Amino acid sequence: MKQFMIFVKKEFKHVFRDSKTLLMLFGLPIVQIVLFGFALSNEIKSADVLICDHANNNYSHEIIHKISASKSFEVKRVTTDHSEIEEAFKQGSAKIAIVIPSDIEDQIFHSTHGSLQVISDASDPNTASTLTSYISNIIMDYKQTLNAGNSPPMQVVPEIRMLYNPTLKGATNFVPGVISLVLLLVCVLMTSVSIVKEKESGSMEILLVSPMNPFTVIISKAVPYFFLSLINLTVILIMSVVLLDMPLNGSIFLLYFESSILILCALSLGLLISNSTDSQQAAMLISLMGMLIPTMLLTGFLFPLENMPLPLQYFANILPSKWYFIIVKSIMIKGLGISAIYKETLILIGMTVLLLFISIRKFKIRLS
Amino acid sequence: MNSEHAIITDQLTKSFGSFTAVDHISFEVKRGEIFGFLGANGAGKTTAMRMLCGLSKPTSGSATIAGFDIYKDTEKIKTKIGYMSQKFSLYEDLTVKENIRFFGGIYGLSNKALKLQTNKLIDTLGLESQSGKLVASLPLGWKQKLAFSVAVIHEPSIVFLDEPTGGVDPITRRQFWDLIYEAAQRGITIFVTTHYMDEAEYCDRVSMMVDGKIAALDSPEKLKLKYNVESMDDVFYHLARAAKRGE
Numbered sequence: 001m002k003q004f005m006i007f008v009k010k011e012f013k014h015v016f017r018d019s020k021t022l023l024m025l026f027g028l029p030i031v032q033i034v035l036f037g038f039a040l041s042n043e044i045k046s047a048d049v050l051i052c053d054h055a056n057n058n059y060s061h062e063i064i065h066k067i068s069a070s071k072s073f074e075v076k077r078v079t080t081d082h083s084e085i086e087e088a089f090k091q092g093s094a095k096i097a098i099v100i101p102s103d104i105e106d107q108i109f110h111s112t113h114g115s116l117q118v119i120s121d122a123s124d125p126n127t128a129s130t131l132t133s134y135i136s137n138i139i140m141d142y143k144q145t146l147n148a149g150n151s152p153p154m155q156v157v158p159e160i161r162m163l164y165n166p167t168l169k170g171a172t173n174f175v176p177g178v179i180s181l182v183l184l185l186v187c188v189l190m191t192s193v194s195i196v197k198e199k200e201s202g203s204m205e206i207l208l209v210s211p212m213n214p215f216t217v218i219i220s221k222a223v224p225y226f227f228l229s230l231i232n233l234t235v236i237l238i239m240s241v242v243l244l245d246m247p248l249n250g251s252i253f254l255l256y257f258e259s260s261i262l263i264l265c266a267l268s269l270g271l272l273i274s275n276s277t278d279s280q281q282a283a284m285l286i287s288l289m290g291m292l293i294p295t296m297l298l299t300g301f302l303f304p305l306e307n308m309p310l311p312l313q314y315f316a317n318i319l320p321s322k323w324y325f326i327i328v329k330s331i332m333i334k335g336l337g338i339s340a341i342y343k344e345t346l347i348l349i350g351m352t353v354l355l356l357f358i359s360i361r362k363f364k365i366r367l368s
Numbered sequence: 369m370n371s372e373h374a375i376i377t378d379q380l381t382k383s384f385g386s387f388t389a390v391d392h393i394s395f396e397v398k399r400g401e402i403f404g405f406l407g408a409n410g411a412g413k414t415t416a417m418r419m420l421c422g423l424s425k426p427t428s429g430s431a432t433i434a435g436f437d438i439y440k441d442t443e444k445i446k447t448k449i450g451y452m453s454q455k456f457s458l459y460e461d462l463t464v465k466e467n468i469r470f471f472g473g474i475y476g477l478s479n480k481a482l483k484l485q486t487n488k489l490i491d492t493l494g495l496e497s498q499s500g501k502l503v504a505s506l507p508l509g510w511k512q513k514l515a516f517s518v519a520v521i522h523e524p525s526i527v528f529l530d531e532p533t534g535g536v537d538p539i540t541r542r543q544f545w546d547l548i549y550e551a552a553q554r555g556i557t558i559f560v561t562t563h564y565m566d567e568a569e570y571c572d573r574v575s576m577m578v579d580g581k582i583a584a585l586d587s588p589e590k591l592k593l594k595y596n597v598e599s600m601d602d603v604f605y606h607l608a609r610a611a612k613r614g615e
Contacts, residue, residue, distance in 0.1 A: 001474075002473070003473065003476065006469075006470060006473035006474060007470075007474065010459070010462065010466075010470050013461070013462060013466065014459070014461060014462075017461045017462075018461065026434065065453075115420075161394040175566050200556065201457060201459075201460075202453045202454070202455030202457040203457045203458070203459060205423060205451070205453050205457065206451060206452075206453065206519075207470075207474070208423060209421050209422065209423060209446065209449065209528075210471075210474050210475060211446040211447045211474070211475060211476065212447060212474045334550045
């Protein structure tokens with residue numbers, strides 16, 4: 001036990017004296033959160049709108065006001081000249097244009113099928129369809145408030161509720177993704193590199209010749225990264241709750257428990273990689289190529305898994321991050337308890353046990 | 369089992385596939401002896417040494433280290449030996465003091481003993497002003513001396529040194545050997561591989577490995593007499609020329 005503590009202390013010193021490791025450890029999550037939270041977002045903020053207002057009365061002004069009040073839009077220009085629309089699209093100064101007809105008042109109160117024209121620049125189809133649906137929502141909403149007092153005309157209006165994420169914020173999807181990415185990356189990369197480093201420098205031989213149990217060596221290598229990952233998790237959580245208004249509806253204890261399982265899983269994976277290679281570069285390459293890319297692409301936080309071809313969907317099942325992603329979303333956003341995610345938890349535990357078993361079997365007590 | 373002997377090997381062999389790196393070697397090393405283990409590159413020195421340290425499992429044959437069997441008592445052997453490898457193997461990002469305390473610690477020295485040993489060691493090596501500095505900042509010669517002192521910090525019965533003076537200047541090498549003599553006087557058996565034939569002269573006895581076998585084993589004087597040559601260099605040439613294995 002004393003040997004263990006001495007070793008853990010040494011590992012912490014290695015981490016804290018290596019500015020590159022430290023930067024990687026704590027810079028990575030911060031950069032990721034900032035990057036995904038502010039720069040790489042699939043939410044649309046302040047899209048430029050051109051409005052062609054032929055009515056120019058209270059109603060049309062109110063519609064314009066509603067649109068400009070939305071965070072998604074910025075009303076660039078209100079005009080009455082129809083030809084300006086195409087010009088604006090060509091110049092790229094508008095993403096969407098709305099034409100309000102002169103009989104807007106009539107249409108609101110009497111017509112069953114009004115015609116308010118929405119024109120969008122579909123050279124980017126995703127943005128175009130998102131913007132048009134935002135606009136329709138705003139118009140629908142306005143129409144309903146106006147009709148509230150009157151007996152509504154016979155019509156079926158779909159009433160849409162976006163559960164768990166009513167404002168369709170991107171953060172709810174990517175924060176759990178970033179957490180799993182960072183935890184996996186830090187644990188897999190750092191453990192594999194730190195073990196391979198000892199092999200490369202020759203100190204592993206000294207340790208194996210010493211009376212220290214080889215498993216103690218390995219476990220004490222993992223301990224600092226386990227704790228640092230928990231700190232990392234805390235940093236990400238605080239940042240996402242404070243900066244990105246991310247909800248944290250479920251039990252924090254459960255979240256840390258599940259995260260610990262993922263960390264252990266990643267540590268075992270790092271151990272396995274370090275057993276299979278002798279150079280730091282190789283360990284780094286395997287960790288990055290083998291972990292970062294599949295995790296980014298196949299966890300489901302950048303691209304929905306459901307849209308992928310079946311083989312890829314099956315492949316995603318062997319990624320621990322896929323299951324952890326589901327777990328984190330369930331806990332943070334839906335506020336679910338363990339009973340809802342026991343299946344995913346068991347899969348994660350199973351993966352961890354399997355990986356740990358293989359890597360311990362593979363670990364060479366004697367170097368050759 | 370002879371308690372006079374620190375190391376006894378009998379037909380010790382290590383094969384990698386069809387290649388026999390160490391071919392049925394048998395020899396004894398007396399307690400307190402400085403035993404030079406010579407041979408050209410690829411002769412099988414390092415492989416033999418690794419088997420004796422427990423880093424590599426022999427294919428066949430037997431050996432006892434400090435009276436313990438290398439198959440059955442590996443854990444007991446570990447507490448009885450020290451090891452310094454070819455590569456420099458202290459932690460460069462730890463200070464001199466931290467390295468000493470770490471290696472002393474994993475050999476189970478008590479806190480009190482650790483403190484005592486650390487101070488004694490720093491004092492002997494004259495590293496007082498450097499004790500708080502990172503090992504990376506020390507010159508190579510100092511590092512090697514420190515690595516040796518750390519390898520014997522737990523007062524082992526035997527210390528294995530794998531080309532400990534590679535790349536070190538002659539003066540530092542001389543100082544290094546002073547440390548070795550000192551340790552030998554304390555009763556520590558020294559098992560050392562080297563490429564420097566002047567160092568071979570410092571040994572009580574040397575063995576010459578050629579193609580995985582021990583071609584000669586005796587004191588440097590007797591070897592020179594036997595082959596009727598002036599120096600250990602000539603003994604080495606005489607024997608190594610017969611080698612069939614390439615570099």
